[in-house]
Amino acid sequence: MKEFITILKKTVLFSGVKENEIEAMLSCLQARKFSFKKGEFVLSQGQRLDNILILAKGKLHIQQDDYWGNRSIINIVNPREMFGEAYAAPESGAVMNDVMAVEDSEVIFFDVKKILTVCSSTCRFHTIVVQNLFYAISERNRRLVQKLGYMSKRTTREKLIAYLSDQAKRQNGSSFSIPFNRQQLADFLSVDRSAMSNELCKMRNEGLIEFDKNHFTLL
Amino acid sequence: MKEFITILKKTVLFSGVKENEIEAMLSCLQARKFSFKKGEFVLSQGQRLDNILILAKGKLHIQQDDYWGNRSIINIVNPREMFGEAYAAPESGAVMNDVMAVEDSEVIFFDVKKILTVCSSTCRFHTIVVQNLFYAISERNRRLVQKLGYMSKRTTREKLIAYLSDQAKRQNGSSFSIPFNRQQLADFLSVDRSAMSNELCKMRNEGLIEFDKNHFTLL
DNA sequence: TCGTTTACGTTGTAAATACAACAGACTTGC
DNA sequence: GCAAGTCTGTTGTATTTACAACGTAAACGA
Numbered sequence: 001m002k003e004f005i006t007i008l009k010k011t012v013l014f015s016g017v018k019e020n021e022i023e024a025m026l027s028c029l030q031a032r033k034f035s036f037k038k039g040e041f042v043l044s045q046g047q048r049l050d051n052i053l054i055l056a057k058g059k060l061h062i063q064q065d066d067y068w069g070n071r072s073i074i075n076i077v078n079p080r081e082m083f084g085e086a087y088a089a090p091e092s093g094a095v096m097n098d099v100m101a102v103e104d105s106e107v108i109f110f111d112v113k114k115i116l117t118v119c120s121s122t123c124r125f126h127t128i129v130v131q132n133l134f135y136a137i138s139e140r141n142r143r144l145v146q147k148l149g150y151m152s153k154r155t156t157r158e159k160l161i162a163y164l165s166d167q168a169k170r171q172n173g174s175s176f177s178i179p180f181n182r183q184q185l186a187d188f189l190s191v192d193r194s195a196m197s198n199e200l201c202k203m204r205n206e207g208l209i210e211f212d213k214n215h216f217t218l219l
Numbered sequence: 220m221k222e223f224i225t226i227l228k229k230t231v232l233f234s235g236v237k238e239n240e241i242e243a244m245l246s247c248l249q250a251r252k253f254s255f256k257k258g259e260f261v262l263s264q265g266q267r268l269d270n271i272l273i274l275a276k277g278k279l280h281i282q283q284d285d286y287w288g289n290r291s292i293i294n295i296v297n298p299r300e301m302f303g304e305a306y307a308a309p310e311s312g313a314v315m316n317d318v319m320a321v322e323d324s325e326v327i328f329f330d331v332k333k334i335l336t337v338c339s340s341t342c343r344f345h346t347i348v349v350q351n352l353f354y355a356i357s358e359r360n361r362r363l364v365q366k367l368g369y370m371s372k373r374t375t376r377e378k379l380i381a382y383l384s385d386q387a388k389r390q391n392g393s394s395f396s397i398p399f400n401r402q403q404l405a406d407f408l409s410v411d412r413s414a415m416s417n418e419l420c421k422m423r424n425e426g427l428i429e430f431d432k433n434h435f436t437l438l
Numbered sequence: 439t440c441g442t443t444t445a446c447g448t449t450g451t452a453a454a455t456a457c458a459a460c461a462g463a464c465t466t467g468c
Numbered sequence: 469g470c471a472a473g474t475c476t477g478t479t480g481t482a483t484t485t486a487c488a489a490c491g492t493a494a495a496c497g498a
Contacts, residue, residue, distance in 0.1 A: 064368060072371035074364060086360040089353070096364060116350065127346075131335065134353045135308040141356055142305050144363040145293060145315060149283060151370040152291035152409040154486075155454065182476060190371040192456050197477055199454095213476090373456070374484065401446060411486050416447055418484095432445090 004031055004108065007056050011080045012136045013129060021125045032109045036101040043099040049087040051109040052133075055079050058105025063187070064097050073188040075143070076179055085137050088112045150189060156199045159189045164209065168218050175217040223250055223327060226275050230299045231355045232348060240344045251328050255320040262318040268306040270328040271352075274298050277324025282406070283316050292407040294362070295398055304356050307331045369408060375418045378408045383428065387437050394436040 005022050008014045014022055033056065036042055042060060043049065060077035074097055077083050087095060115129060146166065153159045163185075168174050178185065186193040203209050210217040224241050227233045233241055252275065255261055261279060262268065279296035293316055296302050306314060334348060365385065372378045382404075386395050397404065405412040422428050429436040 070373065074367055086357050089357040092357065092361060130349065137356050137360055138305050138308040138311065141360050142311060148293055148367065148370065151367065154289065195455055414485055
């Protein structure tokens with residue numbers, strides 16, 4: 001229990017809630033922790049979900065595979081980040097994506113109904129958490145729109161430029177690292193890996209960018 | 220004021236709130252209505268937004284144009300639907316898209332801070348509205364992910380199939396209408412209009428689909 | 439009614455992409 | 469240290485797309 005609290009107090013969901021308040025809430029939120037090995041699925045497309053999840057340790061990919069084996073990485077989940085909250089609404093249907101551990105991971109499960117309904121109108125902390133939940137999903141919403149921005153570009157080069165300039169802006173500098181290897185970046189942008197690799201090298205030859213592994217510099 | 224209430228009581232945001240309760244809230248929410256002619260911009264990329272908006276009448280497109288004039292339609296807004304709520308969080312930056320009226324439209328503006336903070340912990344209706352807001356943005360989140368599903372398909376044909384099957388499922392039948400003309404559908408899927416038109420006709424010739432204007436049938 | 443505009447389909451060409459196959463550098467596990 | 473596996477870049481080909489240009493039909497407005 002103590003272990004949960006040290007992690008949770010640094011999450012967006014519990015931002016502004018003190019440790020002893022978190023401890024008080026945990027008793028009614030019925031948090032449980034599960035472990036997943038690299039390559040295992042935390043959630044699978046089609047299943048029902050009544051939980052909000054927080055990644056305690058490791059790294060996850062939210063992804064979708066089609067009939068032909070093309071993988072599309074919707075999003076990545078880093079420690080202390082929340083996911084599954086899009087399915088917190090009562091009328092939300094089945095999960096539309098797979099969530100896979102790309103490293104050995106530990107995930108905390110919260111019961112959605114407890115967060116949203118139990119004493120939500122009386123307990124101060126609960127109100128804060130609901131608002132935090134709203135801010136978090138609002139932020140994710142903006143991220144998704146941003147990703148739609150990359151994806152709506154017609155050519156691989158434009159997609160790369162859109163994504164890389166965005167990363168540069170987000171990391172406040174023209175030199176930065178990305179959380180993907182080549183195959184994962186290609187899956188994230190929904191393009192062919194070799195074609196993308198080719199395009200990256202062309203851009204390097206033209207003096208637009210430099211890179212070494214997953215570290216990039218815009219020129 | 221009376222005019223607002225008849226519209227608002229049918230919106231997701233005020234679902235479960237009685238007319239007299241809405242009337243009571245409106246006084247503190249400072250709702251204001253603005254009109255926009257077809258082609259006018261309701262919101263522009265880069266501007267700050269401190270409002271949640273509800274479309275009272277007309278039709279809007281949430282879109283993005285790039286340097287080369289390629290338009291990408293992120294989403295469409297129909298009457299009684301809400302938009303701009305992704306920027307309700309205090310740390311959200313500038314608006315990332317344009318919102319354009321594609322018909323003569325009327326839009327109601329609400330002050331975000333009033334909705335989220337004023338008496339939110341004491342007033343029952345306010346709590347409901349915040350929860351409705353959460354459900355709404357949660358639903359939009361799922362829609363965005365679904366659109367990412369269309370966009371992540373590699374070929375125009377696959378994108379069309381993904382979108383059309385989804386519409387069929389949503390409208391519970393293999394015969395349905397879509398809210399786009401050809402150019403708008405192309406902008407929505409981020410493909411070239413003529414290439415898409417070509418592909419649609421090929422699919423018709425192959426006996427996969429039938430269509431007349433914006434009405435489609437899957438075979 | 440007539441001229442204008444808009445929407446849709448069609449075609450040809452240049453450009454970009456997917457796909458497969460392969461080579462070299464590097465990592466990992468034994 | 470070595471073998472196996474992974475990651476990245478490279479190349480060639482077939483497929484697909486973007487773009488421009490044009491014809492037609494329907495809708496619209498004066």
